[in-house]
Amino acid sequence: MDVERSDEALMLAYRDGDAQAFEFLYQRHRSRLYRWLTHQCGSKAIAEELYQDIWLKVINARDGYEVSAKFTTWLFRIAHNRLVDHWRAGNRAPAASAAPDDEEADDPLDALAGSPLQEPHNELERQRLGAALVREIEALPAPQRETFLLAQETDMTLEEIASITGVNRETAKSRMRYALGKLRAGLGDWR
Numbered sequence: 436m437d438v439e440r441s442d443e444a445l446m447l448a449y450r451d452g453d454a455q456a457f458e459f460l461y462q463r464h465r466s467r468l469y470r471w472l473t474h475q476c477g478s479k480a481i482a483e484e485l486y487q488d489i490w491l492k493v494i495n496a497r498d499g500y501e502v503s504a505k506f507t508t509w510l511f512r513i514a515h516n517r518l519v520d521h522w523r524a525g526n527r528a529p530a531a532s533a534a535p536d537d538e539e540a541d542d543p544l545d546a547l548a549g550s551p552l553q554e555p556h557n558e559l560e561r562q563r564l565g566a567a568l569v570r571e572i573e574a575l576p577a578p579q580r581e582t583f584l585l586a587q588e589t590d591m592t593l594e595e596i597a598s599i600t601g602v603n604r605e606t607a608k609s610r611m612r613y614a615l616g617k618l619r620a621g622l623g624d625w626r
Contacts, residue, residue: 442506450500457497461490464510471511471588474572475518475581485521489514508595511585515599564622571621579614582607 440448440456442463448456468489472482492513503509572580578600585596597607 443502446497446500446506447502450497457494460493460506464507467588468510468514471584472514472518474584474588475577476521477573481521485514485517489517492517504598505595507589507591508598511589511591511595512599515581515601567622568618571618574621575614575617579610579617582610583614583618586611 440459442460445456445460449460469482469486472485472489473479476482476485489510493510496513504512572583575583581600582596585591585599586593591599593604593607593611596611597604600607602610
């Protein structure tokens with residue numbers, strides 16, 4: 436399997452019967468989809484259930500798959516819709532996010548590379564900053580948190596995030612701006 440094939444080419448190959456192409460897509464996107472769900476749900480159990488449902492939807496949609504957007508946009512649109520369905524079914528609002536604690540989670544402090552906080556004797560400060568960052572992300576309103584996490588977890592553009600969340604680009608941009616402002620204000624003591 437050519438590791439350089441695009442996600443879209445892999446999904447088309449899977450549609451045409453190449454099971455290995457699906458395995459490759461799954462390996463490529465499983466960690467960030469799971470992290471995003473965990474942050475959105477506030478519960479690993481719910482995230483795991485939704486995660487299974489989303490991949491099942493991908494499998495079931497393969498016969499009709501056509502490239503109309505980037506695969507990640509398509510995948511996260513499925514995830515967003517499944518999450519919305521989950522909240523509606525339970526007649527609940529989105530919960531505060533939970534910090535993923537699986538071994539594959541990225542360090543939220545990677546942006547501090549080269550800073551004094553990266554030095555071993557500052558490990559306690561790094562842990563405190565990490566906890567503060569998680570608290571601030573949890574405190575964001577759900578639409579802002581979702582927009583911020585999609586940008587951070589997937590490196591998607593505002594246009595892609597808008598498509599996934601069903602809003603226009605300007606609304607996605609505003610949500611991101613407000614989220615970043617609230618995070619900066621909440622982490623002001625750490626600058």
